[in-house]
Amino acid sequence: MKYDAKAIEEMIEAYLPEETGHQKTVLAAMNYAVKAGGKRLRPMMLRLCYEMFAKEPQEALVRPFMAAMEMIHTYSLVHDDLPAMDNDALRRGLPTVHVKFGEDMAILAGDALLNFAFETACQGFAVKPGDANVEKAFAVLAKKAGIYGMVGGQVLDVERAGLPMDEDQLAFIYENKTGALIAAACMCGAYLAGADDAVVAQLEEAAYAVGFAFQVQDDILDLVGDEQLLGKPLHSDDKNHKVTYVTLHGMDAAKQYVEEMSEKAIRILENIKAWDEGAKADMIALVKSLINRDH
Amino acid sequence: MKYDAKAIEEMIEAYLPEETGHQKTVLAAMNYAVKAGGKRLRPMMLRLCYEMFAKEPQEALVRPFMAAMEMIHTYSLVHDDLPAMDNDALRRGLPTVHVKFGEDMAILAGDALLNFAFETACQGFAVKPGDANVEKAFAVLAKKAGIYGMVGGQVLDVERAGLPMDEDQLAFIYENKTGALIAAACMCGAYLAGADDAVVAQLEEAAYAVGFAFQVQDDILDLVGDEQLLGKPLHSDDKNHKVTYVTLHGMDAAKQYVEEMSEKAIRILENIKAWDEGAKADMIALVKSLINRDH
Structure with a gap:
């Protein structure tokens, strides 16, 4: 793998706002939330899919979108953690934003x-x-993040919390809450x-398969994972x-489904003709690592 | 005046989402909030400023941006009203969104x-x-709505609620919380x-003057207005x-300042050479009506 989470973080850090001016409390809260860590999966996928097809890569074009994706x-996550939502006090071992900033x-x-993500992508x-292609990337980002994508999945997830659900409802949540932003990353x-x-x-189809596999693997790890590695209780x-x-x-x-979905994603990726086959190989390796992960 | 609030409402209604699917609770909440009424000032200004310069007006171009502006x-307002913010139970005589939908x-x-606004503007x-000009409109919308615009003003307003403020802080709030979105409307x-x-x-400068006049007139009406007309207690x-x-x-x-700011805005508008002078006259009439309003 050409990039790890740290390398991706360094690429997007320059796009975070300066903590200065009358609104600096929230600028600090924004940066605190983004810098709290994570796999940086979405910007990494965006970058690899960019490299797969970019004959003359432009950092000034791809990096703002990487940053927007992570924002x-x-x-x-910041809104998810709020008292009226999941009411979580800790995330990745740190106080959540509302605990620290109110x-x-x-x-x-x-x-x-959210707003700054679009503002940054406008660069x-x-x-x-x-x-027109940059405009298409923008439109995909907006659609997949919103009510017909991530927010839509979040709505049903919140509404059905603690209640029974059927297969159709669960699939809707996985597809939208998890899959949509992964799809946006690859497509953008x-x-x-x-x-x-x-x-x-084709990338969209592969990405949704990755999203399903990723989410079901999460469900599995919640039952049989290692609390130390996961950094949260089982x-x-x-x-x-x-x-x-x-x-x-x-x-x-569940285990079989993760296998099937990841195989599907890899098969689609293998059949895509990329300009940079090394980036494609990295993308496939990334998919494999997600499925075989222990945290 | 060619348009009233009702006419503007009809133009943007087609861009509201259908209340269907797994996420329909929030789709209904979105529509409830947008349909609750208001002056429709921002989409009206956007339209008039569009007509001032559009040689061949395209409804399919201007209306999505009008809708985005109102969204x-x-x-x-929806987030402002939340318990953790202003904790308002009523807006325009109706239960606020969190009272009605949780x-x-x-x-x-x-x-x-917020997300759907950008999605809609992508049309x-x-x-x-x-x-490139549509892209510029998009970038202006994103910037003026965000942390260096409306949200920025909101941050300081919330932080200083009930506390002393100096002139500089107050001007920052007026300029950003109120002025920025009015500026975005005219510029877009x-x-x-x-x-x-x-x-x-030039339009940006005029719009910020309108924003200041509008906000100070609000302050005045809170003291000497008519509760019936305002629809809220003094x-x-x-x-x-x-x-x-x-x-x-x-x-x-304060009264003098409202006068000065509105005169400044009108002077700038008068000096702009518009393709459609009728739209410009309407824009000037709108500015005058805002300053002389009793609610």
């Missing part, structure tokens, strides 16, 4: 991060003004590199009476 | 509206793909119509120990 993921500032920091327009990267709609559609889904793929279909079926 | 204004759904409805890219309209940067800069600023232009400078100076 959107981060805002969703609930009002956490709401505003989330709003600000792509300045690099390639009047480029390819569009920015000038890939055509047909290739982007059996949280049980405790919250949460319906998961495992509770609906059992552990064996 | 952003509305999301800010706090979690209100947070998500605000997030969804402009499909109408005029690869148009002009950019969409193909106006050049110099004209847009002296709410006093009650909340809120620093306003009136508390800092007195009523006479």
Whole structure:
């Protein structure tokens, strides 16, 4: 693998706001949330999909979108953690934003991060003004992050918390809450590199398969993972009476599903003709590592 | 005046989401918030500034941006009203979103509206793909709505609630919380119509003057307005120990300032050469009506 989480972090750090001016409390809260760590999976995928097709890579084009992707993921976590939502006091071992900065500032920091994501992605327009492909990347980002994507999945997840769910509802949550932003990452990267709609559609299909595999693997790890490695207690889904793929279909079926979905994603990726086959190999390796992960 | 609030509402209604699917609770909450009424000032200004410069007006280009503008204004109100923020139970005589749909759904409805605003504005890219001016409109919208615009103003307003403030802090709040989105409306309209940067800069200056006049007139009406017409009790600023232009400078100076700012805005508008002078006259009439309003 060419990049690790640290390398990706360094690429997006320059796009975080300076903590200065009358609004600095929220600027600090935004940065605190983004810098708290994580796999940096979405910006990494965006970058690899960009490299797969970019004949002349432009850092000034791809990096703002990488940063935007992570800002959107981060805002969703900040709002998720709020007392009126999951009411979580810790994330990745650190106090959540509302614990550290207050609930009002956490709401505003989330709003600000979502907005700043689009603002940051707009830098792509300045690099390639009047480029319809950059516009397509933008439109994909907006759609997949919103009510017909990530937010939509979050809505059902919150509404059904602790209640029974059928397969259709669970699939909707996995597809939207988890899959949509992973799809956006892959599609944006390819569009920015000038890939055509047909290739982007293939990447979209692969990305949703990755999303499903990733989420079901999460469900599995919540039952059989290692608390030390995960950095959080096991059996949280049980405790919250949460319906998961495992509770609906059992552990064996869940493991098989993860396998199937990851194989599907890899098969699609292998069949795509990339300009940079090394980036494609990295993308496939990344998918494999997600499925075989222990945290 | 060619348009009233009702006419503007009808133009943006088609861009509201259908209340269907697994996420329909929040779709309903989004529509409830947008349909609750209001002056529709921002989309109206966007439209008039568009008409001022559009030689061949395209409804499919300007209307999505009008809708986006109102969605952003509305999301800010939904989050403003939350218990952790202003904790308001009523807005325009109706239960606020969190009272009607729950706090979690209100947070998500605000997030969804902000995101959907950008998603809706992306429709402009499909109408005029690869148009650098549409991209500029988009970038202005994103910047003025965010941490260096509306959200930034909101941050300081929330932080200083009930506390003393100096002139500089108050001006920052007025400029950003109120002025920035009014500026975005005027600038977006002009950019969409193909106006050049110099004209847009003049409109920006006029719009900020309108924003200041509008906000100080609000402060005045809170003291000497008519409760029936305003639809809310007087002296709410006093009650909340809120620093306003009136508390800092007195009523006479406030009235003079409103006059000066509106005259400044009108002077700038009069000096701009518009393609459609009728739209410009309407824009000037709108500014005058805001300053002379009793509610």
